[in-house]
Amino acid sequence: MRQSGSVTPAGVGTREEVSVWKRWSSGSKVQRRAFLLPAVILLLVLSIFPFLATIALSFGTWEMGREGAYGFRGLENFARLISDARYLTSLINTVILVGGSVALQFVLGLALAWMVYQRPPGHRFYRVLFLLPMMLTPVAVAYMWRLIFESRIGALNFFLGAVGIEAVPWLTQRTTALFAVIVVETWIWTPFVFVFLYAALENIERDALDAAIVDGANSWQVFRYVIFPTILPVAVAVLLLRSVEALKIIDTVYVMTGGGPGNSTESVTLYAYRTGLQFFDLGYAAAIAVTLFIGVIAVALPIVIRMSRRAEAG
Amino acid sequence: MLAVVLLLLAVACGPEERPGEEGFEGVTLRLAVEVGPALGNPIKPYVEQWEQETGAQVQFVEIPFAEIFPKLMSSFQARTDEYDVVIILPTWLGDMAGRGFLEPLDEQIEGDERVDWDDILPRCQDINVWEGETYIVPLDCDVFMSYYNRQLFEDPGHQEAFEERYGYPLGPPETWDQYRDIAEYFSEETEAAGAMESMARQTQTFWTALSRMVPYVSRGEGWELFFDPDDMTPLINSPGHVRALEDMVEIVEYGPSNILEFDVGDIRAQFPQGDAALALDWASIGMIPPDRTNQEVIGFQQIPGVDRVYDHEAGEWVELEEPNRVPFMAANGWGAAIPVTSPNKEAAFDLISFLTSTEISVQFVSMRDNQESAVGYQPFRRSHFENIDAWTESGWEREIAEEYLDQTLQSLEADFVQPDLRIPGAFEYLDALDAGVTSALAGQQTPQEALDQVAEQWDQITDRLGREEQLRLYRASLGLEG
Numbered sequence: 001m002r003q004s005g006s007v008t009p010a011g012v013g014t015r016e017e018v019s020v021w022k023r024w025s026s027g028s029k030v031q032r033r034a035f036l037l038p039a040v041i042l043l044l045v046l047s048i049f050p051f052l053a054t055i056a057l058s059f060g061t062w063e064m065g066r067e068g069a070y071g072f073r074g075l076e077n078f079a080r081l082i083s084d085a086r087y088l089t090s091l092i093n094t095v096i097l098v099g100g101s102v103a104l105q106f107v108l109g110l111a112l113a114w115m116v117y118q119r120p121p122g123h124r125f126y127r128v129l130f131l132l133p134m135m136l137t138p139v140a141v142a143y144m145w146r147l148i149f150e151s152r153i154g155a156l157n158f159f160l161g162a163v164g165i166e167a168v169p170w171l172t173q174r175t176t177a178l179f180a181v182i183v184v185e186t187w188i189w190t191p192f193v194f195v196f197l198y199a200a201l202e203n204i205e206r207d208a209l210d211a212a213i214v215d216g217a218n219s220w221q222v223f224r225y226v227i228f229p230t231i232l233p234v235a236v237a238v239l240l241l242r243s244v245e246a247l248k249i250i251d252t253v254y255v256m257t258g259g260g261p262g263n264s265t266e267s268v269t270l271y272a273y274r275t276g277l278q279f280f281d282l283g284y285a286a287a288i289a290v291t292l293f294i295g296v297i298a299v300a301l302p303i304v305i306r307m308s309r310r311a312e313a314g
Numbered sequence: 315m316l317a318v319v320l321l322l323l324a325v326a327c328g329p330e331e332r333p334g335e336e337g338f339e340g341v342t343l344r345l346a347v348e349v350g351p352a353l354g355n356p357i358k359p360y361v362e363q364w365e366q367e368t369g370a371q372v373q374f375v376e377i378p379f380a381e382i383f384p385k386l387m388s389s390f391q392a393r394t395d396e397y398d399v400v401i402i403l404p405t406w407l408g409d410m411a412g413r414g415f416l417e418p419l420d421e422q423i424e425g426d427e428r429v430d431w432d433d434i435l436p437r438c439q440d441i442n443v444w445e446g447e448t449y450i451v452p453l454d455c456d457v458f459m460s461y462y463n464r465q466l467f468e469d470p471g472h473q474e475a476f477e478e479r480y481g482y483p484l485g486p487p488e489t490w491d492q493y494r495d496i497a498e499y500f501s502e503e504t505e506a507a508g509a510m511e512s513m514a515r516q517t518q519t520f521w522t523a524l525s526r527m528v529p530y531v532s533r534g535e536g537w538e539l540f541f542d543p544d545d546m547t548p549l550i551n552s553p554g555h556v557r558a559l560e561d562m563v564e565i566v567e568y569g570p571s572n573i574l575e576f577d578v579g580d581i582r583a584q585f586p587q588g589d590a591a592l593a594l595d596w597a598s599i600g601m602i603p604p605d606r607t608n609q610e611v612i613g614f615q616q617i618p619g620v621d622r623v624y625d626h627e628a629g630e631w632v633e634l635e636e637p638n639r640v641p642f643m644a645a646n647g648w649g650a651a652i653p654v655t656s657p658n659k660e661a662a663f664d665l666i667s668f669l670t671s672t673e674i675s676v677q678f679v680s681m682r683d684n685q686e687s688a689v690g691y692q693p694f695r696r697s698h699f700e701n702i703d704a705w706t707e708s709g710w711e712r713e714i715a716e717e718y719l720d721q722t723l724q725s726l727e728a729d730f731v732q733p734d735l736r737i738p739g740a741f742e743y744l745d746a747l748d749a750g751v752t753s754a755l756a757g758q759q760t761p762q763e764a765l766d767q768v769a770e771q772w773d774q775i776t777d778r779l780g781r782e783e784q785l786r787l788y789r790a791s792l793g794l795e796g
Contacts, residue, residue: 063391064388064391064392150572150575151571151572151575152570152571152572152575153572167571169571169572169574171575172514172572172574172575172756173756174756174758257515258380258514258515258516259515259516259749260514260515260516260749260752260753260756261515261574261752261753261755261756261758262515262749262750262752262753262756262758262759262764263749263753264753264756264758274745277384277388278383278384278741278742278745279739279741279742279745279775280387280391281778
């Protein structure tokens with residue numbers, strides 16, 4: 001079959017295929033919509049339906065595997081949340097974990113991106129090396145770090161002991177356990193921030209930097225007035241993506257502390273998981289998930305709107 | 315003709331075919347069991363043997379401990395056909411059998427010689443019955459034990475110094491007060507830790523705490539540990555329970571520096587090395603053949619008792635002349651059940667009866683041909699306790715085997731043994747207790763505050779699951795009239 005030399009829609013290469021495509025694209029609206037229907041159905045089934053089901057479930061109870069097991073309870077589940085100390089603790093923990101880890105990831109990711117951007121000797125090697133933590137499974141990483149933080153035989157306390165510092169019970173006190181989880185999350189996800197910011201830095205035109213230097217700008221001024229504004233849209237997008245993802249933290253906490261001691265390091269998602277899939281209180285778990293969703297929207301929406309307006313303003 | 319006659323004669327004179335040996339070629343069973351050395355690995359050689367005898371195949375679905383209940387329940391509730399045999403705890407019977415997810419097995423048990431139900435200790439039978447029907451065939455029967463370091467206890471120097479300091483001779487602790495004294499003494503006078511107990515969240519900490527609480531509150535009726543059988547009021551924050559948790563918190567100071575990260579796996583690895591004076595665990599530390607452990611260190615006995623008991627009904631402490639020592643069937647013991655969704659129930663029961671049979675079960679409870687450092691299956695048949703030769707065949711010294719079996723049997727056949735909770739929601743009730751206990755151990759709450767919070771949560775769980783129904787099932791689980 002002879003290949004068409006012209007630019008054609010993706011996946012449409014031959015004359016015959018082009019003519020088929022033309023027939024469809026020049027067809028009626030009904031035809032075109034029918035063509036899109038399978039994708040729309042897939043989207044509805046995989047994404048919209050579970051979302052709506054979760055919303056519906058949050059207003060009731062449901063015992064799986066029993067007919068007629070759904071019971072509407074109005075706002076009962078949400079009212080329960082207000083007086084649920086465990087939920088409030090998990091909410092505070094999640095805010096601490098997200099705030100701490102995303103801030104650290106951003107600072108370290110930017111520093112590493114800047115360092116590699118300067119093209120030091122071996123920068124290609126560093127570029128690959130810095131990506132490695134992100135390639136590993138978070139659960140395996142969490143187990144590795146749990147051993148490092150182990151208070152008696154862990155490597156961290158061994159090194160602290162070598163310089164005369166007393167062993168720290170990293171995973172059995174709330175403050176130190178939250179800190180440990182933040183460290184691990186930072187270790188895993190800093191490469192994600194690094195990749196985006198490095199790509200953004202690489203997109204800066206070198207001429208602009210040279211011009212700023214010729215005009216007498218010092219390093220800080222170059223960063224503040226040339227580099228930072230240029231990478232800002234990417235930085236905001238990265239912060240947004242990481243914050244939304246970090247709000248759903250479960251695996252690292254589950255492996256490192258199990259939410260303990262007590263429930264003092266439990267995250268909202270871990271609490272929702274336990275409530276729904278260990279205690280089978282599915283309605284309440286859905287209500288917890290919905291509040292998390294509202295939290296994510298509350299964080300993301302203003303940023304997305306602002307970015308869209310900036311983009312429209314050019 | 316002659317060949318046919320000879321063939322018939324050979325068949326007639328051959329060994330009698332056992333039920334279930336007719337062959338299950340082409341059948342593949344899915345067996346859910348806890349992953350690792352305690353439960354999954356020890357039965358694998360025998361499952362292979364069954365495969366060879368029957369022509370069936372078995373796929374192991376190995377699940378971490380904390381995930382077994384949620385994973386199985388998710389599957390059961392969705393009515394999916396995922397498992398043919400599940401190795402579970404009777405603690406979950408309220409949720410699993412109570413909601414019709416498991417197959418009642420009374421008829422099969424009755425007609426199967428290999429199961430030999432009457433050989434199973436009565437207490438190990440009872441825990442597997444739910445509302446009059448048997449759903450689990452035991453592969454294990456649990457009881458918590460107390461361990462002491464024989465080498466340290468037999469040292470004349472320590473004996474003299476201990477008696478001088480505490481005013482009574484050093485020996486295996488009979489009470490929790492003595493346990494505390496011994497832990498304090500050895501943590502201060504030796505390199506060894508005073509005691510090792512499971513104290514980490516999401517491990518076996520709540521069972522350790524309950525084992526300590528039992529003698530402070532239980533006086534032979536069975537209801538005093540969890541709920542008031544009249545109205546389901548939680549009893550978990552009574553003065554007796556609080557006192558037991560205070561004792562446990564005190565031990566943190568005398569344990570290894572990382573005791574708050576300990577689970578039973580750590581204890582099983584470290585206690586036989588002589589790293590502690592005392593330890594609490596199921597009978598698993600004691601039941602390791604001498605070629606794989608340091609039996610010179612391991613001394614074991616029933617868990618300690620108390621000199622005074624809290625009487626819930628009178629609302630006061632009662633002083634006793636003899637220590638109240640009440641063994642606790644923590645977790646009750648692993649056993650095999652068949653989900654109602656299994657399409658291979660006949661083959662599934664055949665595998666279960668093969669594993670629980672006297673001939674096979676004595677091999678895995680005595681760790682024969684098992685190079686693991688611990689096993690999660692403890693003796694549950696009268697014949698396990700009587701057939702000492704089977705234990706010596708597995709590598710045990712006769713004297714040690716006799717002592718171990720004697721101590722375990724004493725616990726299982728004590729006048730009163732406290733069974734574990736078995737009502738619907740048991741997993742959630744015990745998780746709430748786990749959170750409270752670990753919070754107190756970490757010093758985040760006082761024992762009273764922690765247990766008050768647990769009691770509050772237990773009330774909420776009961777209300778959500780339906781107080782009337784929970785009360786009915788709780789009374790039924792205790793053998794009380796509705």
